[in-house]
Amino acid sequence: MTDTVKAPSTVWRNPWHFVAFGFGSGTLPKAPGTWGSLVALPFIPLWQMLPDWGYWLMLGVTMLFGCWLCGKVATDLKVHDHEGIVWDEMVGMWITLWLVPEGWVWLLLGFLVFRVMDIAKPWPIRWIDRHVHGGFGIMLDDVLAGVFAWLAMQLIVWAVL
Template sequence: MTDPSQPTAENMPASVWNNPWHNLAFGFGSGTLPKAPGTWGSLVALAFVPLWQAMPGWGHGLVALASMLFGIWLCGKVAQDLGVHDHEGIVWDEFAGIWITFWLVPAGWHWLLLGFVVFRVLDIFKPWPISWVDRQVHGGLGIMLDDILAGVVACGLMHLAVLLVG
């Protein structure tokens, strides 16, 4: 039996292409890719980071905060629409996590690469307390919160790397 939370050609909702909320939640379609949708979603989100980094720090912070709050509603709505707790194709949570990761981090391709890897490692392996949140918190908040925490930890690690490497 196929796990409905795993994206496959058979269970990918057609609504991703004709419902704007579903399209956003599925990362403009990046979540429809059958292998590693979270990684693909993170890559699409990474493309926006230079825009956020060109803003003042408070502006980037506002974008990250808005993406978190909007994401709680969006991911909860789309998961409910699909009847699945956390469909693997929903990648808006990765968007928010990546955008948090790079808050006040200097621009540069090497920082983008490092931050992407750090965030993905945290999101995939989910060290405590991220793993606890992933198991215990449900709904839109649950879908978002583990990636928010991964983004906060990744941001802290990025700032440490900037201090150490400069």
């Protein structure tokens, strides 16, 4: 469950907070998760230049880093899963678009599919969001939303190509 709290000024002074808040995108007053997901998009063409295993490795590293980062920033702020912490949405977007063809149409479609999964939180994502805490919990619901969105994207790719 997300707590609604004003973005702290530490986002602009603490590099860990800045990264966790999606390079500042999580400070926007409306729909910070959507803004964080958008900030993730420019990275996709870079990740797509990696070999498939390199992209997969990057996902593993950013997920593990995210567990630590999100947990640290949540502890610093004394707020579990502050809505401005959007690193988890960024990683969810990167998962969604792994092995998806290049191009702006695929980026846009992936963005929409991920946002639907992240907002709708189909089972077991909603349960995890409410019951798993700490950095792992903050990351896990968005990682699973990314996996669900990835599966949907793979079906779309298979149907179209």
